[in-house]
Amino acid sequence: MFQNVSNDSALGYEQSQEQRVKILHIEDSPADQTLARLSLKRGQLPCLLTTVDSLQATEAALQAQNFDLILADYHLPGFTALDVWELVRRLPEHPPFVLLSGAIGESAAVDIMRLGISDYLLKDQIASLPHVVKRALEVHEARRARRRAMQELAASEKRLAELTEHLHTSIEQERAGISREIHDDIGGSLTAVKFDLAWIRRNSPEGGLREHAQSALQMLEHALGASQRIMQNLRPPVLDQGLLPAIQWLVQDFERRTGIPARLDVRCQQAEFAPALQVVVYRTAQEALTNVSKYAQASQVTLDLSDHEDFLTLEVTDDGVGLSPADREKPQSFGLRGLNERARTVQGWLDVSSQPGRGSSIILTIPLTDIKT
Structure with a gap:
């Protein structure tokens, strides 16, 4: 009662x-x-x-x-x-x-x-x-x-993570589409024009017409090279061959463009990874090497890729000027923040270790379980 x-x-x-x-x-x-x-x-x-x-x-x-x-x-x-x-x-x-x-x-x-x-x-x-x-x-x-x-914050963070993942996926799809269009339409058209100009140069008498044809061919070669660089930056075709060939090409291209020695150490037991994971690792390596070429003033770079204990890890280390805490917290510094958000789309995380004058190390870690294909 x-x-x-x-x-x-x-x-x-x-x-x-x-x-x-x-x-x-x-x-x-x-x-x-x-x-x-x-x-x-x-x-x-x-x-x-x-x-x-x-x-x-x-x-x-x-x-x-x-x-x-x-x-x-x-x-x-x-x-x-x-x-x-x-x-x-x-x-x-x-x-x-x-x-x-x-x-x-x-x-x-x-x-x-x-x-x-x-x-x-x-x-x-x-x-x-x-x-x-x-x-x-x-x-x-x-x-x-x-x-x-706290529940509302967690729900908001979840929605933001889902939106980030959607945006990254949409951007990569758009990049791939633009890259194909450049290759199929612009690249094909420029190549056809190149053949025609080469024919005009071969069949023109000595004089102004041949010189103009030669000058046009040189400009066309420059345009073809630019279109290839744009395609590589948007979506390198080598990425379709797998993650390891893509990283190897990226390191070779970086060394060729910058003259900075770059070494790649690979300790992976498996050769194939989920496409979403491949894109995240590739873009992280690309952004890290871009930062090294722009800001680090490094004399050498080392990339280490491994899949030990069901975790895929990429570490990019340089011996440059390093980062101060203030550099990482700059309001308009979106490079590392973007990489961190990109890592979260595949349940991964990004660690940055750096001291002024002692170089930097960017470490991407991604679990190899439950990765979306």
């Missing part, structure tokens, strides 16, 4: 039942029940008390309705507040739990608080009950708000 008692009508309040604080009071002493109700009334706390005096009635009350706060004595006939706490803590969104009891010892009170009970008040200090209840409710609401904020 349990009893509902409202304490706000005598105070002149006209709050609806939803506006009152619903309290489950677990107490076997009628006198202590009355004292608690009077204390809450004096504190002008509109509430609806449901009073029970057994563990069975407590469980029934908890199943019958939701309470804003649990107020319980410690020692009760046949059970204790710890038994009540076991019932309360199983609730999905359990309310704050305030212990209102006689002296149980300081060590016992500390142990109870460690279990997660909100507050503890001695019965001879019952005048402070309204303040304790309000504080417990405020703390509980603050925790709920923080929990909701």
Whole structure:
């Protein structure tokens, strides 16, 4: 059996039942029940008390309705507040739990608080009950708000990660499409024009026409070279042959363009990887080498690629000027941030180790399990 008692009508309040604080009071002493109700009334706390005096009635009350706060004595006939706490803590969104009891010892009170009970008040200090209840409710609401904020933040981060993955996938698809168009349309047309100009040069007499044809051929060679470089930057055809040939070509091209010695160490047991993973590793290596050529002032670069213990790891190390913490936090420094976001699209992560004057090391780590194909 349990009893509902409202304490706000005598105070002149006209709050609806939803506006009152619903309290489950677990107490076997009628006198202590009355004292608690009077204390809450004096504190002008509109509430609806449901009073029970057994563990069975407590469980029934908890199943019958939701309470804003649990107020319980410690020692009760046949059970204790710890038994009540076991019932309360199983609730999905359990309310704050305030212990209102006689002296149980300081060590016992500390142990109870460690279990997660909100507050503890001695019965001879019952005048402070309204303040304790309000504080417990405020703390509980603050925790709920923080929990909701964390859930919303996690959901927002998930949506952002999904959007980032979609954008990277769309960009790579668009790059591949543009690269094919350059190769099939522009490249094919330029090659045909080259053959025609070569024929004109061979069949023209000595003089201005042959010289113009030769000049046009040189310009055309430049255009063909530019189109090939653009295709390689957009989507190198060698990437279709696999990750290892693509990284090898990237290192060779970097060394040829910059004159900086670059060494590639490969310790991979498998030769084929998921396409999404290949793109992430390739773009990370590409961006890292671009940063080395622009800023590092390095004399040598080392790339290490391995798939040890179900993790694919790419490490790009240089002996250049290094990065300071301020360099990494520049507002417009999106290179490393973009690589980190790209790594997250395949459940990977990026680590940067660098000190001014001691070079830099960029490490990409990707789990080889559950990678999208």
